[in-house]
Amino acid sequence: MSISDLTTDRLVLRPWPAEEAAAVVAGERRPHWAADYPTDGDRVIAGIIAGHPEQPHGHRLIIERETGLTVGAIGLKWPPTDGAVEFGYGLAASRRCRGYTTEAVRALVAHARTLPGVTLVYATVDPANVPSVRVLEKAGLRRDGTVDSDEGLLHRYVAG
Template sequence: MSEPTPPRGVADLATDRLLLRPWSAEIAAAVVAGARRDGWADDFPAHGDRVVARLLAREPGGPGWGRHGHRLLVERAGGLVVGGAGMFPEAGGTGLEIGYGVVPSRRGRGYASEAARALVALARRDGTSRVVAGVEPGNPASARVLAGLGMRHTGTVDGEERYALVVGSWA
């Protein structure tokens, strides 16, 4: 079976070990329907991937589909989909919010950091002035990913730890 075509004009982002491939409408529909596809890790999709798929399915052509939208994390060695990462407009702000998730079977390999670095680099190239993120309490691994990007803790909002990276602090 061939891979579905990504949204028009949106290319894969390549890192050393991953391809960050734009979600297609077909993949989002398969995740929402609970279908299994060839090339997915046994534990893909995880909860966060199902949330993203439902959002994408509700908003065809919305911000989740564009250049700064959601992407699948695909291992370059073997081609398995092992998670997702993406950016979307910051709520009430002018920047982008980043989010990522790696399936349990592939955690601890640095994939979240690798994907997040690629997304922040894309935002920087595109002139984005601010990147923000939120971390659920009790997720120190995710907080380490953000700290590794140079993001600073900005406080707690609605029980979520918030982080930001602004122009002038780009590494």
């Protein structure tokens, strides 16, 4: 899977290099990270990337174009299963409520729909996580069911 930058009006979604993931796992600070990046979710994903640097991953750093700071991450859970690929995201608290996550989701979903073998793009979310539900709805996804997971019942949202 070839991974290149995705650019939106205010963001760059850049492939997450293994050395950046290793820095997150090691607890290092980089000058190009927002003060409240990485989040706990970023640390989990960084561990996956750092543990398997030879495998292609659909994970990207969310970089604020205005400042050049890494403010979050978004990614595809690669490879697709029966044509379906799930995505997830997280944003530093200091950058929330600016529409960044919705912008990033729209860009990643549009990109995912162009990838060979992908016929469905979706996300799952705890229905109690109202801000995340709102992001998915504003990005144009629609709820199409419920998924039973280790985290309980999640709602599944699919790209239209």
